[in-house]
Amino acid sequence: MSTYTIRVENISKKYNIRPTTEKGWRRNQRILSDDLSNIFRILQNQVEQNKTVKFWALTDVSFEANPGDVIGIIGRNGAGKSTLLKILSRVTKPTSGRAIINGRVGSLLEVGTGFHSELTGRENIFISGAIIGMSRDEIKKKFDEIVEFSGVREFLDTPVKRFSSGMEVRLAFSVAAHLEPEVLLVDEVLAVGDASFQQKSLEKIIGVSKNGGTVLFVSHNMTAMSAICNKGLVLKNGKVAFPVAPINEAIDYYQNIDGKQHNVQPLLPAAKENSGPITITEFTLLDQNNFRTDNLTNGMPARFKISFENSHRLPLTKTLLTILIKTPAGDVIANLNRPLAISSSNNLDPKGTVYCNIKKLSILPGNIRISLLLDYESKTIVNIEEAYVGEIDQGSHLLDKQDHFPQGWIDIENDWTN
Amino acid sequence: MINKVHPKAIVRQTIIEPETDSIGSSLKELWTFRELLLILSEREVSLRYRQTFLGVTWVVIQPLLTSVIFTIIFGKLMKAPSDNVAYEIFTFAGLLSWNLFSQSLQRAGISLTKDIRLITKIFFPRIIIPLASTLSTLIDFAVSLIILFILMPFYKTPFLLNLLIIPILLVFNVLLAAGVGIIFASLNVYYRDFTYVLPFVVQIWMYASPLAYSAKLIPQNWSWVYNINPIVGIINGFRWAVFGNSAFPTSSLIYSAISSIVIFFVSLVIFNRLERSFADVI
Numbered sequence: 001m002s003t004y005t006i007r008v009e010n011i012s013k014k015y016n017i018r019p020t021t022e023k024g025w026r027r028n029q030r031i032l033s034d035d036l037s038n039i040f041r042i043l044q045n046q047v048e049q050n051k052t053v054k055f056w057a058l059t060d061v062s063f064e065a066n067p068g069d070v071i072g073i074i075g076r077n078g079a080g081k082s083t084l085l086k087i088l089s090r091v092t093k094p095t096s097g098r099a100i101i102n103g104r105v106g107s108l109l110e111v112g113t114g115f116h117s118e119l120t121g122r123e124n125i126f127i128s129g130a131i132i133g134m135s136r137d138e139i140k141k142k143f144d145e146i147v148e149f150s151g152v153r154e155f156l157d158t159p160v161k162r163f164s165s166g167m168e169v170r171l172a173f174s175v176a177a178h179l180e181p182e183v184l185l186v187d188e189v190l191a192v193g194d195a196s197f198q199q200k201s202l203e204k205i206i207g208v209s210k211n212g213g214t215v216l217f218v219s220h221n222m223t224a225m226s227a228i229c230n231k232g233l234v235l236k237n238g239k240v241a242f243p244v245a246p247i248n249e250a251i252d253y254y255q256n257i258d259g260k261q262h263n264v265q266p267l268l269p270a271a272k273e274n275s276g277p278i279t280i281t282e283f284t285l286l287d288q289n290n291f292r293t294d295n296l297t298n299g300m301p302a303r304f305k306i307s308f309e310n311s312h313r314l315p316l317t318k319t320l321l322t323i324l325i326k327t328p329a330g331d332v333i334a335n336l337n338r339p340l341a342i343s344s345s346n347n348l349d350p351k352g353t354v355y356c357n358i359k360k361l362s363i364l365p366g367n368i369r370i371s372l373l374l375d376y377e378s379k380t381i382v383n384i385e386e387a388y389v390g391e392i393d394q395g396s397h398l399l400d401k402q403d404h405f406p407q408g409w410i411d412i413e414n415d416w417t418n
Numbered sequence: 419m420i421n422k423v424h425p426k427a428i429v430r431q432t433i434i435e436p437e438t439d440s441i442g443s444s445l446k447e448l449w450t451f452r453e454l455l456l457i458l459s460e461r462e463v464s465l466r467y468r469q470t471f472l473g474v475t476w477v478v479i480q481p482l483l484t485s486v487i488f489t490i491i492f493g494k495l496m497k498a499p500s501d502n503v504a505y506e507i508f509t510f511a512g513l514l515s516w517n518l519f520s521q522s523l524q525r526a527g528i529s530l531t532k533d534i535r536l537i538t539k540i541f542f543p544r545i546i547i548p549l550a551s552t553l554s555t556l557i558d559f560a561v562s563l564i565i566l567f568i569l570m571p572f573y574k575t576p577f578l579l580n581l582l583i584i585p586i587l588l589v590f591n592v593l594l595a596a597g598v599g600i601i602f603a604s605l606n607v608y609y610r611d612f613t614y615v616l617p618f619v620v621q622i623w624m625y626a627s628p629l630a631y632s633a634k635l636i637p638q639n640w641s642w643v644y645n646i647n648p649i650v651g652i653i654n655g656f657r658w659a660v661f662g663n664s665a666f667p668t669s670s671l672i673y674s675a676i677s678s679i680v681i682f683f684v685s686l687v688i689f690n691r692l693e694r695s696f697a698d699v700i
Contacts, residue, residue: 015698090434090541092697099434110539116461118468123461130457131540159468 004102005183005214006065006088011097013058013083013238057083058238060097065244070206070215072229072247074222074254077386080238081218085109085185088216103182103213106132110187112172117161121152121171124160128175142178149200150174165378170197177204182213188220202228220385221330222251255328255367276381277314278340280372281351282307283387297393298365298411302358306372308340309351314376316341316349322373323356325363333363333409340374362411365394438694441686448543458550462525463557477561481517485510492630501632503661507573510566511660512629512653515587518559519595519649520620525551526599527616530607531700537607538697545689548603552596559588566660580659587655590678594648597682604692607700628653634664645670648677 058080065071073081086092088099089107114131115124125146129139139146147153150171152163160168177200186205206228208215219225225232225247232250234242242253286303287293296302304323310316322337336356341347369389374382439447448455467473485506492498493505500508526548530537537544563584570577602619606612626647628635633654636644644650651674654667 086538086697087434090432091538093438093694094434094436096436098436101432101434102430104430105432107540110535113535113539114533116465118465119461123464127457127461130454131536131542133542136453136457 003066004064004100005067005069006063006099006101006216008061008063008084008088008099009097011058011061011084011087011094011099012056013080013087013092014095015055015057056238058087058094058235061235061238061240062097063233063240063244065214065216067212067214068209069231070209070217070229071244072225072232072250073216073218073235074225074232074250075235075241076389077384078237079235081235082109082187083238084235085187085216085218089185101183104133105183105185106176106179106181107185108132108176108187109185111169111176115160115168115172118159120159121156121163124171125175128172129178132176132179133181134179139175146174146178149177151197173197173201177201181208184208184213184215186215187218219330222255223329223331226251251329276374276376277312278308278310278316278319278374278376278381280306280374280382280384281309282353283372283384285388286355294390295393296361296368296390298361298363300361302361304356304358304370305353306356307351307353308374310340310349313348313350316347316352317344318377320375320378321354322375324371324373326369326371327409328367328369330369333368361392362413363392364407364409364411365392366409367391438691441690444543444545444686444690448545451542451546454542455546455550455553458546459553462550462554466554477558478565480558481510481513481562481565484513484517488513488630498631499635501634501657501661501663503575503663504573507566507569507575508632508657508661509629510562510569511656512627514559514562514566515591515653515656516624516627516629516649517562518555518588518591519598520624521558522552522555522592522595523599523602524616524620525555526596527602527606528613529599530603530696531610531613534700537700544693544696545600545686548600549596552592552599555595556592570660575661578659578662580662583655583659587652587659590675591649591652593682594652594674594678597678597685600685600689601681604689604696607692607696623647623649628657633670645673648674648681650674652678 061080061084063071073084075081083092085107086109087094088101089105089109091107091109112128114128116127119127125143126136126139129146130136134142147156150167150173152167152171155163155167160171163171184205202224205215205217209230215229217225217229229247231244232242232247232254233240233244234250234254242250244250245253282305284305285293285296286305287295288301288303290303306321306323308321317339319340320337321340322335324332325334325336326332336358338354338356340352340354341349346352367389368391369385370387372382372384372387373380467476470476472479488509489506493500493509498505529547529551530544536547567577602612602616606616626644627649633641633644633650651667651670651672655671655674658664658666
């Protein structure tokens with residue numbers, strides 16, 4: 001018998017993206033009138049080719065995973081990590097290539113798929129369990145264990161809509177954690193619950209590999225990656241940039257070779273993580289003179305401009321915009337937030353702009369990432385993991401001090417006396 | 419995890435390829451997920467009347483109310499013929515079959531686009547989603563059937579042996595409902611226009627079916643056009659089963675049976691073809 005659990009052979013995936021307006025891009029969505037008018041054009045010999053843009057989310061990806069492997073899939077947004085997991089979990093078909101998986105597959109592309117807010121916790125356990133592939137008997141057998149793990153026993157017969165969002169995801173994750181697959185595909189679901197719950201969840205994931213299973217794990221958090229993965233695979237623009245290797249080598253490659261570029265990500269308003277009722281249309285860094293810049297300087301003022309569209313005219317006072325400044329490993333250094341509207345005067349505006357003004361950027365020079373989150377009624381509706389990837393430059397006040405190589409992240413104002 | 423992966427357990431092998439799966443293998447997979455089909459139908463039933471004051475009573479009220487409205491408008495005001503049976507029970511017997519069809523069509527038609535995450539975040543045979551909608555309407559059918567049996571003595575309608583044909587009629591009724599529902603559901607993934615078209619389709623279809631009136635109203639030389647509508651034979655079958663006051667609708671019923679089966683299989687083919695890009699398009 002073959003030894004591998006996952007074998008991916010030259011998998012490629014093509015998406016057709018079509019621009020609908022000059023502002024928005026829509027992935028593969030179709031409108032009947034568009035297609036009908038295309039038929040007319042074809043009839044009139046006015047074929048407008050190339051209206052859709054072909055986009056290769058994955059090209060020629062191959063790798064193999066063996067029993068006991070926990071492989072971290074590393075890469076920027078749009079590198080193809082999620083597409084790879086979607087193909088392996090059979091949500092979508094590859095355009096070419098093939099993959100063979102030996103063993104029962106469990107995929108956690110999202111926590112709580114199939115959860116319904118009107119149903120009780122108990123009902124949701126059964127439905128969600130069945131959807132991810134457990135039999136009714138299996139769920140019955142593990143029911144107590146699941147409830148215990150989640151810690152929401154008192155609320156089992158309460159509709160999930162009365163749960164706090166934390167309780168809901170904890171329950172959802174607990175169901176998923178008891179699937180006991182031989183091949184587990186996990187996409188960034190660890191940011192659930194408090195530290196001790198996250199620890200339990202990690203142990204569950206590692207448990208799969210200890211029993212001779214294989215885990216593919218996608219996360220932006222390099223600290224979590226290096227804690228649980230033994231190997232890593234770096235993807236870049238849909239291609240394998242660094243083949244499966246020990247996790248530290250992969251992270252090293254990603255952070256030092258792949259990550260050493262200034263990179264302001266273009267924000268496509270309809271990118272998949274930004275297609276809710278409120279969308280972020282612009283995120284720009286401004287300098288003191290309000291000119292667009294790509295640089296952030298330690299010890300200097302900084303200004304972020306964030307524009308949004310609120311096509312459904314939702315009350316903006318119920319939103320919370322969060323700017324997370326992170327280390328390249330994904331640990332949060334600073335968290336700046338406020339609602340998109342503070343007063344009722346601009347509460348229902350269809351679009352608008354807010355500025356975040358930082359008097360003094362007290363972060364030491366080094367690579368950082370900025371993520372944008374937008375919550376509406378405590379649910380995250382926009383999550384742009386890499387709104388900015390770049391460096392904080394050395395500010396003059398540090399140069400003056402002749403400080404050769406500052407360590408750490410925070411720049412605390414200080415002076416020394418005798 | 420504490421549980422051991424059994425060393426002797428049969429290793430399930432999944433091969434992922436660009437090609438569309440064959441209908442045979444899709445059906446085989448549907449069979450392995452049959453429990454999920456039941457669980458999702460249950461979910462739909464238990465969700466339907468959550469946070470309503472009358473709760474499950476709605477299952478009883480809905481068909482009764484429709485039949486009362488029909489009776490007042492078509493029976494009393496327009497004096498539509500009802501084959502010499504009390505109009506109330508005449509239309510109720512027809513609605514039995516029609517409600518199963520129309521409710522299933524309306525629910526299944528929008529089922530795939532209702533919870534997009536079920537398509538984009540997890541894999542299982544997606545045909546389960548519209549099928550679960552269709553199955554969930556069987557509860558309403560069962561309740562309506564019981565109401566009919568309760569009403570029959572009041573309208574001096576004897577229980578005939580003809581009633582035994584109902585399970586067979588039900589099979590074709592479900593196949594037709596599921597088939598049309600699956601077709602609409604899969605088209606709706608590509609073009610949301612069908613969400614808005616669907617209510618009109620149901621409405622037109624209803625007037626083209628012998629619900630408020632008897633199929634005998636249709637002139638003999640036009641009846642072949644009328645009978646193209648595959649639900650006609652099934653409704654006629656239900657009326658024959660309950661009242662037995664006319665000849666067995668042999669030809670229209672055979673036609674309905676065949677077209678139900680054909681439509682169901684066509685819907686499977688269409689679904690199988692379109693399913694591969696659901697997650698990309700939806």
